[in-house]
Amino acid sequence: MDAPLIPAQPHHASHDREIESLAEFDEVVARDGTLAHYRVQAVDLTDRTEVLTSVGTEGAVFLGCPMDPDAATAVRAAGALVFPPVPGLPFDPYRAFVYSPDELFAGLDDGYEATPDALAYAWFQRTKADGDIFGSMLRAVHDDAVSDALDELLAGARVVGVMGGHAMARGTEAYAGAARLGRELARAGLTVATGGGPGAMEAANLGAYAAPFTDGMLEEALLLLAKAPSFTPSVTEWARAAFEVRERWPGGGASVGIPTWFYGHEPPNAFASGIAKYFANATREDGLLARSNAGVVFLPGAAGTVQEIFDNATPNYYESRGEPTPMVLVDRAHWTERLPAWPLLRALARGRSMESRIVLVDRIEDAPAALKRHGG
Structure with missing residues (x-):
């Protein structure tokens, strides 16, 4: 079994004069x-x-x-x-590396509200609408630095995006299925990238974390996590359950989470080894999809996931990023009846080179084979 990893890369030519x-x-x-x-x-x-x-x-x-x-x-x-460094900020706008779960959740023993993640969101809430050009400049510098760090982290990696809603609860079969999907993709040598939040996103990052261990580890981890099924009402207890899993099985597989403080009610999950967290959601959305060079799997979700489907379809339609990448939608009833994105996507793709790269499957277990079959 190949251990999933994000390859450690030397600086590219554009980075060969950076000292970090x-x-x-x-x-x-x-x-x-x-x-x-x-x-x-x-x-x-x-x-x-x-x-x-x-x-x-x-x-x-x-x-x-x-x-x-x-x-x-x-x-x-x-x-x-x-x-010079900017005093009084709960984040470093010039940071050289993506975040780690330990960094964002430091101080969790005193409650989530005391963590750098929560403090950064509180700062964002205070400054996002005050019209202060200094605050907007700091957010822009931070997000550009995070993008640069993410590019360095993922250089040479084959990245598959897994998209899905934050409402998928721990302890459900849907959550377990998303975790098994992440594990299978990671074991196939792909780097799993998600929106970095709870629900389906956390499940896929958990699966990648579990990839180096025996299959039984994931089943045990799912039982432990089910004690705190959702990040509401308590982010603290939800996050502590994740760190309990990490402490029991240290050294899990690598994956990437790309969340945003724009959705402040969604904390990042602790199973992505590298967390590229942004203030600007548009930058985050485009960056996540653009870096998913091996394709994207779309699990059932709501407005955010629908947006991601068509954000991904647009460059595939115009081939603005080169050859179209695979798009695998999971759950026929969800995407044809509850939120009928599939008929529109299929109509959009008709006659285009992306037509052979889109597929709808009934079961999450079918997604890895569909991804591979359609070019991932």
């Missing part, structure tokens, strides 16, 4: 003897004053790097740009 950790900083200084024209991103340089005042920094850019005031003065005088 103190170890990278020291390596570049030792190797090149200069920082000229490098971009140093969210690295704490308070203990590197001697280096910063003795090596070349012409054309360098320091993004949110704490440093001694004398060092900041010296590098500016040498021709560098310094964007």
Whole structure:
């Protein structure tokens, strides 16, 4: 059985002058003897004053790097740009990496409201409509940094998106089916990417987490999670159940969650190893679908999932991202009767190259084979 993973990749050419950790900083200084024209991103340089005042920094850019005031003065005088850390924020707008579950849920023992995730949402609620250009700039810088980090994380990966509603409860057969789907996709060597929230999204990330373990692990995990079936009324208890699973079975498989603070009532799930969380939902939606280069599976959902179907159909229709990618809709009754997106999708695809890449299946168990058969 192949363990699911997100391949660790070196920087691409566009990133080969980025420094994103103190170890990278020291390596570049030792190797090149200069920082000229490098971009140093969210690295704490308070203990590197001697280096910063003795090596070349012409054309360098320091993004949110704490440093001694004398060092900041010296590098500016040498021709560098310094964007200092912004105090008082519950997030780092210049961050170099996607989030981890442990980072977003830090302080959960004191209740979800005390976590960085909840604090970032509270800040967003206070600032999203006040018209302050500084707040909107910080959100835009943050989201661009997250996109850059996500691109680096997924470089070279075959990514399959799994979309579905947040209302799918733990303890249901639908949730278990979505988890088994995520496990099968991950075991096939695909990187599972979801909207990163509860319900069907969490189930698919859970399945990817369970992929390296025996089949019995997932069945036990499902029973543990069923103790807190929904994130309402208590996000705290819902999240604690997930961390209980992670603690009992550490070192699970990798997957990606791409949630948003726009839907603040939806917390991120703790089973995605990399969480690219955005303030702008439109950026998040487009980015999630654009990175699903091996296709997308659409589980039953409501307005958000319907939107994702047609957000994905549009570039497939126009082939604006190249060859169309597979789209697999699961549950015939849901997509032809309750929310009849399938007839419209099929009509839209008629006569286009995407026509052979769309499929409707009755059972979630049929989705992996359909994805593969239609080009995934």
